[in-house]
Amino acid sequence: MPGLSNALTPVLLLLVSNIFMTFAWYGHLKYKTTALWIVVLVSWGIAFFEYCLAVPANRIGHEYYSTAQLKTIQEVITLVVFAGFSVFFLKEPLTINHVLGFGLIIGGAYFIFHGPL
Template sequence: MLFVNPVLTTIVLLTCSNVFMTFAWYAHLKELNNKPWIIAALASWGVALLEYLFQVPANRIGYSVMSLGQLKILQEVITLSIFVPFAVLYMKESLKLDYLWAGLCILGAVYFIFRSEIH
């Protein structure tokens, strides 16, 4: 069962959370670009509420087995993993080599924040 493993549960919930948050932060640039900013803000807040329904339990579960720093770096890895396909597929941005470099920097952060677990 998925909810038996707190790390896997955290990853799944943070992934769902990040999908909603990415849409809350950026989809209005495409979908509501011609609407007043207050409409975009209200729509984004509605989507962000859904994000919090996944994020809060994810962080509570994750914090039971990870440090706060590990939880944050995990979230950043997931964020970039969601953002790049969103930018390329949904927003029709070009795929840039800079995403690779950013990913490598985050992998360095993963190493440093989790290295005590590795040794």
């Protein structure tokens, strides 16, 4: 992605790839009457595009971030995307327990990026 910094490009690619993967993994829950074999095939098709973004994100990102940092970025993005997806697409409530649990995971990400104590 021309014009974007090496640090930002993988984050943006991971963000978009996670949107695809969230739909691949959970989007079918809104269509429970559709045959399982159909939702599996559709999910595989969606996941293909996720891989087309995630693999380059990690390849580009590894020049700037450690592998552990890339995985942490991906997990934090996954939580944010999933929370939004649950509320806006699946119409499920986000409870205080969800927020606290996600917060603890995000708090753990702090230690990945801030060296030894």
